[in-house]
Amino acid sequence: MTFSLVLFVYALASAQEDLLGQLDTVKLKEKTIETATFKALQIGNMQSTKLASKGETYILIAHRFGDLTKGLDNFFGLDNAYTKIGAIYGVTNWLSLGASRQTYHKIYELTAKYKFANQETNGFPVTIVGYNTWDINTELSEDDYPQLKASDRYNYSTQLPISRKFSNSFSLEITPIYVHKNLYDLIPGTEKENQFLIGAGGRYKLTKRLSFNLEYAARINAPENTIYHNPLTLGLDIETGGHVFQLVFSNSQSLNDVAVFTNTTGKWNGGGIYFGFNMYRVF
Template sequence: MKNFLGFVFMFFMVGHVFAQDDLLNQLDTVKSKEKQIEMSAFKGLQIVNMQSTKLPTKGEWYMVVSHRFGDLTKGLDNFFGLDNAYTKIGGIYGATDWLSLGFSRQTYNKTYELTAKYKLANQEINGFPVTIVGYNTMDINSALKTSQYPYLKFNNRLAFTTQILVTRKFTDKFSLEMAPIYVHKNLYEGGLEQKDLLLAGVGARYKIAKRLSVNLEYAARVNMPENFVSPYHNPLSVGLDIETGGHVFQLVFSNSQPMNDVAVFSNTAGDWNGGSIYFGFNMYRVF
């Protein structure tokens, strides 16, 4: 409104001879002040295992199919992982342009995962420097049995993550993400796991061809108690994005076989330093 009133005032202050030129100048000024949103820093909804700041647009449905084979390092013993695979299948709906809701079912612990992803700020051209997105998950572990836990309640099946994803697209080829991550488990193995876990995550994308990019991500646990010995490791993953029209296909190498966020960040059993490595893919199909 202030811009409009200023425009009207300037219009009547100039003479009739220059009225048309001043009108065009004012329109150019208004147009230049409009916020120009930077294109998405990542092409896929995920970097590799971690989420990116990309969201579906309003009304879009994404079908998600992810697969992780078994340990590659065992060779023919498990036929390079084919004998011990995990699968995830689900869907994501763009409720608005700034909010998406998701649901999936995964092999690991027969886990059902509910997700919410919401945009808090956009990176602007010559404006705000980063995109900020919130992401929350709730896991339901349906593999737990009362025969194993006689006093098991539904609440004991639940685990959660809260993440703040901050990305910047530096060039058309290179993008970077930083992410503080919080994991909470209602039921956990004392001495092996923590009830509450904090991590600092980082992810990057580098475009190597028109429809190809290499992605890398890592999350470090930052609140491990001193002398706490855990069988789990910080997740490190490498991926290759392949854009094929209606969907993005991602090839994945990771030290995490589970694909739900809680397990990726707190139960990564593999180790790039002579331990287990898992190959797989993520496929998103948009409707």
């Protein structure tokens, strides 16, 4: 009887140990969302897969100075700056809306950013986000275009950023891009109504508060007579408490997505390098 009781207690203890082991295995396999794939809402000019959280408001102030390669002629670009001021609001954790105004063509830009999927540990491998912009060019004049219609002022872009955080230091993003212009023949033969691009960008963490960013977008169906170039941008993210400060060097001076992707005039190997910054403050 005593021997049977000992066997029973031993079997019960073994069963509990197996159960605890199984529970530990389940915990290891639990799916958790990867965070901090990118620290800022942008990589440089391109959008990242980061969204404003529900109830958060981001204030954006951005500058792109003139051509650095002209030296003292324009005081290394300080004489010819573009400015963008805007705000982004997190409606939900998966949807944010934004509005901005910039000096380039006096453009007002409305944006929507929304999340389709999150990267998970032991689960879904990537984060997928959608992003749309609607540009309103208020600089166009009926004196220059007597038959100008309201819709001629509108340009649009649609993007699908797809990112993966490979480690605490390295993240990569691929972004299919579509741009539509209602008025696109300002310089005949150099533009198209619809343009497609593939963009790629990455972030490498250098220190706790500093990371190096790089991005590039290739135009798939660029016009044969185009005078524009593929945008290439590099920069640094600096985390300073309540905001991320981004230093940017690019061959594009524009600040709106449509112009960055289809009207980049500079060449890294031939003049037209623009320094600037993006500053996001969250409330």
